[in-house]
Amino acid sequence: MEPVIGIDLGTTYSAVATLDAGVPLLIPSRAGARLTPSVVGFTAMGERVVGERAQILGDEAPDRVAPATKRFIGKRWSPQLEKAARAVVPYPLLAGPQGEVRIKVAGRLMPLTQVSAMLLGELKLDAEAHFGTAVSKAVITVPANFDEGQRQATREAARIAGLEVLRLLNEPTAAAMAYGLVNSFQGRALVFDLGGGTFDVSVLEMESGVYEVKATGGDPQLGGDDFDARIVQWLLAQVPDLHREAVSRDRVSMQRLRYAAERAKRALSDQPEAYLSVGELGDHSEGAGDRLCQLDTALTRDFFEQLTQPLTARCLEVCQQVLDAAGLTARDVEAVMLVGGMTRMPLIRQLVTQFFGRQPVTGINPDEAVALGAAVHAAELASRQGQTVLIDVATHTLSVGVLGGTVRRLIARNSPVPASARETFLPGRTGQTQARIPIYQGESEFSDECTRLGEVVLSELSVVNRSEVPIDVTFELSNEGTLSVRAVDTTTGMAEAIRIEARTTLNPAEVDTLSLEQAAYSAQQAEKDKVLAIQTFPRVLDKAERLVRLLEKSAEENPSPEADSAVGQVRALLAQGRVAVKVGDTAQMAEVTRLLERLVALA
Ligand code: AMP
Numbered sequence: 001m002e003p004v005i006g007i008d009l010g011t012t013y014s015a016v017a018t019l020d021a022g023v024p025l026l027i028p029s030r031a032g033a034r035l036t037p038s039v040v041g042f043t044a045m046g047e048r049v050v051g052e053r054a055q056i057l058g059d060e061a062p063d064r065v066a067p068a069t070k071r072f073i074g075k076r077w078s079p080q081l082e083k084a085a086r087a088v089v090p091y092p093l094l095a096g097p098q099g100e101v102r103i104k105v106a107g108r109l110m111p112l113t114q115v116s117a118m119l120l121g122e123l124k125l126d127a128e129a130h131f132g133t134a135v136s137k138a139v140i141t142v143p144a145n146f147d148e149g150q151r152q153a154t155r156e157a158a159r160i161a162g163l164e165v166l167r168l169l170n171e172p173t174a175a176a177m178a179y180g181l182v183n184s185f186q187g188r189a190l191v192f193d194l195g196g197g198t199f200d201v202s203v204l205e206m207e208s209g210v211y212e213v214k215a216t217g218g219d220p221q222l223g224g225d226d227f228d229a230r231i232v233q234w235l236l237a238q239v240p241d242l243h244r245e246a247v248s249r250d251r252v253s254m255q256r257l258r259y260a261a262e263r264a265k266r267a268l269s270d271q272p273e274a275y276l277s278v279g280e281l282g283d284h285s286e287g288a289g290d291r292l293c294q295l296d297t298a299l300t301r302d303f304f305e306q307l308t309q310p311l312t313a314r315c316l317e318v319c320q321q322v323l324d325a326a327g328l329t330a331r332d333v334e335a336v337m338l339v340g341g342m343t344r345m346p347l348i349r350q351l352v353t354q355f356f357g358r359q360p361v362t363g364i365n366p367d368e369a370v371a372l373g374a375a376v377h378a379a380e381l382a383s384r385q386g387q388t389v390l391i392d393v394a395t396h397t398l399s400v401g402v403l404g405g406t407v408r409r410l411i412a413r414n415s416p417v418p419a420s421a422r423e424t425f426l427p428g429r430t431g432q433t434q435a436r437i438p439i440y441q442g443e444s445e446f447s448d449e450c451t452r453l454g455e456v457v458l459s460e461l462s463v464v465n466r467s468e469v470p471i472d473v474t475f476e477l478s479n480e481g482t483l484s485v486r487a488v489d490t491t492t493g494m495a496e497a498i499r500i501e502a503r504t505t506l507n508p509a510e511v512d513t514l515s516l517e518q519a520a521y522s523a524q525q526a527e528k529d530k531v532l533a534i535q536t537f538p539r540v541l542d543k544a545e546r547l548v549r550l551l552e553k554s555a556e557e558n559p560s561p562e563a564d565s566a567v568g569q570v571r572a573l574l575a576q577g578r579v580a581v582k583v584g585d586t587a588q589m590a591e592v593t594r595l596l597e598r599l600v601a602l603a
Contacts, residue, residue, distance in 0.1 A: 002136070003018060003131045004137045004381075005138045005139075005375060007139070007140045008374060009070065009116060009141065010367075011071060011198065012197070014371075015367070015370070015371035017374065018130075024376050025372075026368050029126045036123060037054065039055050041053075059259060062252050065090070066105040068196060069115045071085070071088065072112055073101075073153045074153030076099045076100070076149075077093060077094065077095035077096070091105050096111060097507070100112070111506055111510070111514075120163055124161060125522060131594075132533065132587035132589055132590025136162060136163060137164045137166050138158070138164070140374070142154055144218060147441055148453060151480070156506065161518055168480050170202070170481075171200055171339065172191035172193050173213060174372075174373030175369040178376060179335070186207055188204070188333055189361075190336050192315075192319065194224070195340035195341065196223050196340075196341065196342070198221075198222065198223050199222040203215050203333070210389045210391070213391060213392045215322050219318055223340075231264060231265060234299075235261065239293065240293060250285070256279075264276050264304075265304065272302075273301065276298070279294045305347045312347060331356075335358075336356050336359075336360045338360045339366050344366065377390070392479060393416055394411050394413055394419055395481060400438070400473055401439070406445050410475045417479050419476075421474070422474045424473075425437065426471070435489075437455055438452060441453050458494065471487055472488045534586065540577065540592065547600070548570045551563065552567055573595055576592050
């Protein structure tokens with residue numbers, strides 16, 4: 001069977017995993033790392049670099065890389081968004097033809113879905129190198145609070161990357177699946193997911209393979225980047241007056257400060273004080289001369305915790321809101337599962353422990369839980385064994401706009417999905433020939449405080465008397481959070497499906513072009529990976545030979561049927577590996593490597 005993978009496409013880091021003999025396993029990148037920085041860049045020679053190499057390039061040339069693009073994916077461009085982005089990312093945001101966000105990086109104008117596709121493509125290549133064969137099916141995770149547009153954009157990115165999405169899975173649900181499997185936990189769990197850009201909280205009921213989400217919530221504007229931004233502000237205040245203005249306007253300098261801040265923040269999770277040294281701060285634009293300055297300072301953990309106090313307090317506020325929505329108290333929660341790199345911050349662990357009156361569950365790295373859970377679900381969907389049942393909830397309230405600037409709610413937030421609702425509306429005015437039914441998403445009762453998703457237009461109405469032309473509107477929300485809307489003029493039976501105007505997906509021709517470009521790149525990389533696999537495999541065989549000798553020796557000293565069987569297994573793998581070398585079969589080589597690793601891990 002073709003292997004399937006789970007992908008956590010994170011704001012700052014991404015990861016890919018698979019289910020290996022029933023155990024969720026993180027697939028290392030081809031560079032040997034467990035996590036891949038979610039950064040794409042282009043060198044001065046025009047070469048594409050992704051992940052670690054892009055992160056390193058960003059240290060030297062922040063204007064050549066695109067980090068944290070997930071913050072803007074699937075959103076409509078607006079001057080406010082562009083302004084807010086300036087505080088957190090080094091690249092400018094521009095409006096595309098569909099109102100979507102594009103970014104300018106290393107002189108290239110790119111749709112955000114292309115950037116995500118490059119990241120997904122890299123993870124796909126990592127998985128293909130791991131399996132030695134093509135991989136095309138994945139479960140991809142998204143924050144629970146991602147809206148319709150953001151989910152569509154993630155699917156578009158997958159399409160460009162040549163991946164079939166088995167399902168988009170909410171990140172907290174994925175993490176609960178991984179924790180649930182590894183700890184054989186059953187009961188009421190709360191997932192506390194503080195990542196690079198967003199904060200998600202979900203309460204789930206987990207009972208013999210049934211995962212029922214009771215409530216979900218979060219703050220889409222709260223994440224590790226905000227903690228970094230607080231440090232950056234503090235650093236900026238220490239830049240000499242003469243340079244401060246120029247530094248704060250200079251994208252390169254601001255990115256240097258952000259990198260230093262993020263590193264210091266991580267160091268403070270393990271030590272009480274961090275030293276920061278940031279050079280070449282000032283105006284980097286051409287002709288600005290070379291009036292650059294250097295900043296050397298130290299940050300203590302205590303002071304960092306004070307600087308970020310409003311952010312940590314906000315995390316607990318959100319937990320309370322989600323508990324309220326689920327009708328529970330903190331003490332009702334039987335397991336707290338931490339997800340996201342930011343939950344390594346000691347104060348967060350301490351506050352969570354105090355708030356819930358219990359230690360968080362351990363056993364899985366918080367930054368790997370989501371990918372591992374996605375892999376568990378991917379295997380489940382691919383095998384269609386139906387051992388787990390997933391009951392998720394609507395993450396936003398979905399409504400129809402009515403007269404007077406208010407909305408009528410059809411599907412309430414936290415309703416179990418799939419969900420459907422039907423309501424009858426009467427067109428506004430007598431004599432009207434067309435009914436426009438606007439669709440909104442959001443929690444406010446006022447339409448201008450909600451996000452407009454689009455509208456259904458029913459034409460050729462003949463409204464003589466308002467009450468004579470009732471229009472039936474049906475909302476259907478799929479188990480993945482995708483909404484479809486239908487409106488029917490009940491007098492004529494004429495129906496219309498929604499035209500989602502707010503959708504920012506690219507036109508199909510551009511998607512095709514980008515897909516071809518990505519496929520060509522992947523094919524080239526896969527060829528290089530194959531050559532590399534053939535070159536490095538003899539080292540695996542050497543290792544296997546050493547292992548056989550070791551096992552033979554120990555079988556001689558302590559004879560047992562188990563010891564003989566271990567020798568036999570490694571010998572068989574060695575033989576299989578030698579055949580693979582003879583015929584140049586990289587899939588076979590990958591399998592031998594994987595099985596050997598599994599044996600070594602069990603030994
Ligand atoms: P995610 O990609 O969702 O795991 O979250 C990444 C966020 O976690 C980024 O803001 C990182 O800076 C932050 N992070 C990663 N490791 C640590 C650490 N050891 N201590 C504090 N924050 C961390």
